[in-house]
Amino acid sequence: MELHILLLFMIIASLVAVEAKDLISSVIALSAVGLGLCLSFLILKAPNLAITQLVVEILCVIILIRATINNDLPVVKDGRWLFNTISTFLFIGCFLMLAYFALKELPLFGNPTMRVSSEYISGGLKKTGSTNLVTAIALNFRSLDALTEAAILFAAIIGVLSITRRTGKTHEE
Amino acid sequence: MSLYFLCFTLFCVGLYCVLRKRNIIKIIIGLAIIEYAVNLFLVLIGYRTHGRAPIFAEDQVISNMVDPLPQAMVLTTIVIGLAVIAVAVSLAIRIYEKYGTFDITKIRRLKG
Amino acid sequence: MTLIVKTITRLTVGLILIYGIYIVLRGHISPGGGFAGGVIIALSFIHLILAFGKEEVTRKIDESRGVFFASLGALIFLLVANAGFKGLRLAEHKGHFKVFAAGLIPLYDIVISVLVGAGLYVIFLALALLLEKREEK
Numbered sequence: 333m334e335l336h337i338l339l340l341f342m343i344i345a346s347l348v349a350v351e352a353k354d355l356i357s358s359v360i361a362l363s364a365v366g367l368g369l370c371l372s373f374l375i376l377k378a379p380n381l382a383i384t385q386l387v388v389e390i391l392c393v394i395i396l397i398r399a400t401i402n403n404d405l406p407v408v409k410d411g412r413w414l415f416n417t418i419s420t421f422l423f424i425g426c427f428l429m430l431a432y433f434a435l436k437e438l439p440l441f442g443n444p445t446m447r448v449s450s451e452y453i454s455g456g457l458k459k460t461g462s463t464n465l466v467t468a469i470a471l472n473f474r475s476l477d478a479l480t481e482a483a484i485l486f487a488a489i490i491g492v493l494s495i496t497r498r499t500g501k502t503h504e505e
Numbered sequence: 506m507s508l509y510f511l512c513f514t515l516f517c518v519g520l521y522c523v524l525r526k527r528n529i530i531k532i533i534i535g536l537a538i539i540e541y542a543v544n545l546f547l548v549l550i551g552y553r554t555h556g557r558a559p560i561f562a563e564d565q566v567i568s569n570m571v572d573p574l575p576q577a578m579v580l581t582t583i584v585i586g587l588a589v590i591a592v593a594v595s596l597a598i599r600i601y602e603k604y605g606t607f608d609i610t611k612i613r614r615l616k617g
Numbered sequence: 618m619t620l621i622v623k624t625i626t627r628l629t630v631g632l633i634l635i636y637g638i639y640i641v642l643r644g645h646i647s648p649g650g651g652f653a654g655g656v657i658i659a660l661s662f663i664h665l666i667l668a669f670g671k672e673e674v675t676r677k678i679d680e681s682r683g684v685f686f687a688s689l690g691a692l693i694f695l696l697v698a699n700a701g702f703k704g705l706r707l708a709e710h711k712g713h714f715k716v717f718a719a720g721l722i723p724l725y726d727i728v729i730s731v732l733v734g735a736g737l738y739v740i741f742l743a744l745a746l747l748l749e750k751r752e753e754k
Contacts, residue, residue: 339511346515346538350522355530362534369541376548377558377571379648381579383640385544387656388587391737392537394663398744399594400530420524424517428510435509442554449551449574453559462645462722463561465570469577470650471725478725479698481581482732486691488588489736493684495595496743560648584652584733591740598744 334375342368355400363393380466508549516542529597529607533590540586544579551575618668626668633661637730644726645718651726655733662738671745680746683739690732697724 342365349361366389373382439445446453452469460468471478519542522535551572559573597607604612641654666674717723 335508336511339508339515342541343511343515343518346518349534349538350518350526350531355528358531358534362537365538365541369545372545373548376552377556378548378576378579379558379560380650380653381544381548381576381583383649384580384583384653384656387653387660388583391656391660391663391741392587392590394667395591395594395741395744396530396533399598417525420521424521427520428513428517431513432510435506435513438509438550441506441508441549442552444551444553444572446551446553446572446574449572452573453570457561460722461718461720464645464647464650465559465561465573466576466580466648467645467650467722467726469573470580471722472720474577475698475725477578477581478729479694481585482691482694482729484585485588485733485736486687488592489684489687489739491592492595492740492743495592495599496746558648580650580652584656587737588740591744595744 335372338368338372338375342372356397359393359396359400362396363389366392378466380464509546512542512546512549515545527608527610529600529609532609533593533597536593537586537590540582540589544582544586547575547579547582618670622668626664630661630664633664634658637661637734641726641730642723645722651729652733654726655730656737658730658734659737659741662734663741666741666745671742675742678738680739680742683735683742686735687732687739690728690735694725694728694732697721697728 345361345364345368349358349365352358352361366385370382370385370389373379373385452465452473456465456468456473457463460472462468462472516539519535519538522538523532526532526535551574553569553571556569556571557567559570559576561567600612601607606612637654637657637660639654640649640657641651644650644654662674662678
């Protein structure tokens with residue numbers, strides 16, 4: 333019941349973020365969506381994710397606010413605006429209908445089939461010695477994922493540093 | 506079942522923003538909304554009714570835990586999403602310096 | 618920034634850094650872990666930049682030092698990961714609710730927090746430098 337209310341709040345806040353004319357208002361509405369997501373993670377019994385999502389949300393909003401300079405551009409109805417809008421809504425409608433048929437095949441909400449996870453839960457504490465199972469899985473059973481995550485972060489750092497470079501290299505004659 | 510459908514609706518709101526907006530910063534905001542929806546869906550799949558958090562306690566024996574595997578995957582996904590948004594914002598600022606505008610319909614040619 | 622912001626920053630930024638280190642070190646006992654703690658450590662430095670301005674902070678911690686720490690974190694992570702392949706056993710698990718337990722997991726947590734913290738600080742510094750140079754033009 334609380335999850336339904338939270339999800340409705342997130343959808344309304346994201347609609348505000350999409351349609352606001354002022355860029356700073358849409359960034360603040362985006363942070364409201366992130367806060368709703370953090371509360372959803374708490375209700376879904378995932379405290380690791382709630383802490384991470386909260387602090388990453390703060391950093392994302394700081395970076396976005398430093399990038400908003402002027403206002404949003406007005407809606408221009410020229411050319412094929414009507415065709416574009418109708419085809420977008422048709423595409424989204426088809427997508428949602430096919431998603432409805434696909435979601436009926438999933439197990440009911442609240443009864444997951446935990447075939448691999450039952451092995452992790454039963455043998456995790458003895459094999460790794462850590463009582464936080466999510467950290468044990470992410471850093472011991474599947475630590476290759478952590479390695480690739482570190483590699484992606486490093487590539488992002490190099491990418492940002494080279495995009496915002498000021499002085500180019502001069503060729504030596 | 507209706508929860509999954511609401512999650513997909515959130516995804517579609519972000520998709521509409523990426524497809525139909527002209528300002529680059531609005532497109533990046535739509536990208537962030539899509540990423541939130543995907544993370545939420547992955548954690549929703551692993552929820553068990555009346556389950557407990559996957560952390561052992563000193564004095565209790567916990568028998569029904571929620572699924573810890575999707576949580577471990579979403580943990581790295583959240584930080585990677587932040588890195589993607591940072592690179593996209595730096596690209597957008599660079600484009601503003603070259604062309605003087607954020608409008609994607611006015612950015613036509615590749616300038617050197 | 619005003620005087621109120623500067624005073625409160627001076628009082629609380631050390632506490633934020635210590636809280637981040639606490640969350641990193643207890644990553645295998647209570648919720649948290651390396652990624653969240655690393656972002657909190659980066660947030661404490663960014664708090665300094667937002668309150669005192671960029672010139673004063675980059676006199677002590679400039680871009681090259683941040684890049685050095687990020688590279689150091691990535692290198693040590695690679696070394697520890699390769700040591701696992703060769704069968705080197707670096708730590709044993711003794712006890713369950715202590716900090717020095719659970720094998721290699723605390724080491725991974727510390728190294729990841731160094732990488733994530735220094736990396737996000739460098740990203741924010743690069744974006745802030747770019748915006749300030751553009752406003753001067």
